[in-house]
Amino acid sequence: MFSHKLILRALEPDDLSQLYLWENDIDSCLVSLSKVPLSKYLLEQYISQAHLDIQQAGQFRFILADESGKSIGCIDLFDYDAVHRRAGVGVLIDVKSRSKGYATEALTLIKDYAFNRIGMHQLYCSIQAHNAASLSLFEKAGFEKVGLRKDWHFTNGSFSDVVEFQLLNQSSYL
Secondary structure, eight states: OBOSSOEEEEOOGGGHHHHHHHHTOHHHHHHSOOOSOOOHHHHHHHHHTTTSOHHHHSOEEEEEEOTTSOEEEEEEEEEEETTTTEEEEEEEEOGGGTTSSHHHHHHHHHHHIIIIISOOSEEEEEEETTOHHHHHHHHHTTOEEEEEEEEEEEETTEEEEEEEEEEEOGGGGO
């Protein structure tokens, strides 16, 4: 899939080193809801299964590449539910590539993929309440705030609230 700035592509074995850095970056972990760092071995296993479609694997990760082909981040569909036609979405942009509109464009591309290519009915995400950049990103992308989980995430000795967002595919009602 292409846009004027980004290419969504499947994971390749060559992505291992960059993926390892992104998944284990301390700053990203502070705003992520993931609980543990990921080993290279586990990521190699994940990449080796990247050929499976979302219905088989329950998730799918795209690498985000800029116009020159350089990897600048990734976007995931996870917790896929075929019966209810929904999945979670998460996006990570490399610190050197932030504030350039890549995350906004990545969400536009993944919405198109989810709704128009694989027939999803809804996407959702959970964002820590103090992560203003992500809250703003998902609101601008059309996600609706549907709830707040109080003291939901424990990091560095304190609890934080998590905001729940949802985006419905309006054309799936037709």
